[in-house]
Amino acid sequence: MAPTSETLTAERILEATEEVLRRHGPAKATVVDVARALGVSHGSVYRHFRTKAALREAVTKRWLDRTSEKLAVIVDRDESPEERLRAWLGALFEAKRHKAGDDPELFATYTVLTDENGTVVGEHIADLTAQLTRIITAGAGSGTFPVPDPAAAARAVFQATGRFHDPCHAREWTAPGVDEEFTAVVDLLIRGLSSPSR
Amino acid sequence: MAPTSETLTAERILEATEEVLRRHGPAKATVVDVARALGVSHGSVYRHFRTKAALREAVTKRWLDRTSEKLAVIVDRDESPEERLRAWLGALFEAKRHKAGDDPELFATYTVLTDENGTVVGEHIADLTAQLTRIITAGAGSGTFPVPDPAAAARAVFQATGRFHDPCHAREWTAPGVDEEFTAVVDLLIRGLSSPSR
DNA sequence: GGAATGACAGATATTGAAATCTGTCAGCTG
DNA sequence: CAGCTGACAGATTTCAATATCTGTCATTCC
Missing domain, CATH: 1.10.357.10 (Tetracycline Repressor, domain 2)
Structure with a gap:
């Protein structure tokens, strides 16, 4: 995988979040984990989703x-x-x-x-x-x-x-x-x- | 109430257990609490119910x-x-x-x-x-x-x-x-x- | 200049030591 | 002697100190 090569999009964040949820489960999946999986800082994730709750909601939808x-x-x-x-x-x-x-x-x-x-x-x-x-x-x-x-x-x-x-x-x-x-x-x-x- | 005056029966234990559950909730209700409410030692409760699970089961039933x-x-x-x-x-x-x-x-x-x-x-x-x-x-x-x-x-x-x-x-x-x-x-x-x- | 970073404050989660509980049983009591 | 007690071992829970996370934002980078 080449996580740092492509531009960061809401879609890519959602995919990474699903993967993190699959691996860690709902209780231990953190925004920091998602950022790490994408090779970016967690601040960048907050540019696309206002809160952790909003991110989880989007994944649910x-x-x-x-x-x-x-x-x-x-x-x-x-x-x-x-x-x-x-x-x-x-x-x-x-x-x-x-x-x-x-x-x-x-x-x-x-x-x-x-x-x-x-x-x-x-x-x-x-x-x-x-x-x-x-x-x-x-x-x-x-x-x-x-x-x-x-x-x-x-x-x-x-x-x-x-x-x-x-x-x-x-x-x-x-x-x-x-x-x-x-x-x-x-x-x-x-x-x-x-x-x-x- | 006069908890120590009457003989200890399964029925009385069940009533006391319901009361303890009402007061403390399912997570914090202990057998010791039930015994305390009845004014007996917790060992006596175990004479009527083999385990805590059995006691809770009886209350549920x-x-x-x-x-x-x-x-x-x-x-x-x-x-x-x-x-x-x-x-x-x-x-x-x-x-x-x-x-x-x-x-x-x-x-x-x-x-x-x-x-x-x-x-x-x-x-x-x-x-x-x-x-x-x-x-x-x-x-x-x-x-x-x-x-x-x-x-x-x-x-x-x-x-x-x-x-x-x-x-x-x-x-x-x-x-x-x-x-x-x-x-x-x-x-x-x-x-x-x-x-x-x- | 728009996107990304990382340090930060407050909130939340983890950890391990101490306290409590469960279930047993030898002995006490009436 | 039937029923109750309380001390005990191992399991579980609590609590407080510690670590991590969330969300913000001044600064950096391309």
Whole structure:
């Protein structure tokens, strides 16, 4: 690597910060560490991020946005609303479970980060429910999901599946039978959305 | 109070432990404190509970059982399955939210205790889902809830409402609009349970 | 002149020695 | 003799001194 050769940019700082977090964990990762990894003084880092908290927030946002982007692809696929809804929820669960199982320490690190950045997480959730709303609205248009308020239905679906995407339940994602439980919840919700009685 | 006059019983130790936990919090509550509160030596406490962990586990179980007992009353009420289901879920949410809002510190204490006593919590959840299963089975019998597997449906309903009873979501229970969100999720689930399509 | 540096003050984290706690058990007490 | 006590060893926690970090800014460098 040639850390000193290129100009210092916010992007490079974020990459270095992710690496430092991966190596040291959230408690011991310092701004000085990040600067050291980049071969600059820590004062230079403060030129791009006003505080350590702002830096951590930016890293958190990047991480969450990567998931959002993956899921956004599913929203516009050429499939029925029900298929897309199942695929979207399944992909969300799969993405989270994979991250948690793949590198538990890194996942724990990001769980700490999300805990301290409520605002960013709130925006991420708003983003995800907006995607869900688009799918359900399509279903409302075609008559598959006869709901009066797709946005409210989207929030309900998102919250009802919380056990399968909220980090505070990560421990349960490796238990035997979670897949059946996930399917059971999704089936129940889709039957609720599909029910014509209003 | 006359702590030295009565005989030392497991029950009295549990009461004293709750008091010590209330006063000192989970991190600083010691067996010595409990013994001091009872006016006995800590050796005597170990006659009734093999370890500090066992003592904390027993306190946790007591606390959880109090909620179970309250809800059990609703299961056998003389109402329709749907009414009982709504009442039961509402009471569960209300009980948890009340505990969390009433005395946040004590609630935090018990959250720590439940985190360290996975087995007891597992039994508590099994107990609650058994209660739910009874209500849904009644609905299956009467045709209100045409589900093939009431126990599986109960688990799904319990998990889908997790946001409204799992302690890790306690922070969100005071947000404005939670009641509407709760109602939306319950409505959606009940519509799913009531749907005849299988 | 715009970007980077490094010394600095106050806040936070680390460390290791001293204090406290857990769990045991031989002996006391009623 | 059944139940309680208190001294004890090893584990854990506390506390204060020490080291490191955060955020600023006058100065240097290209």
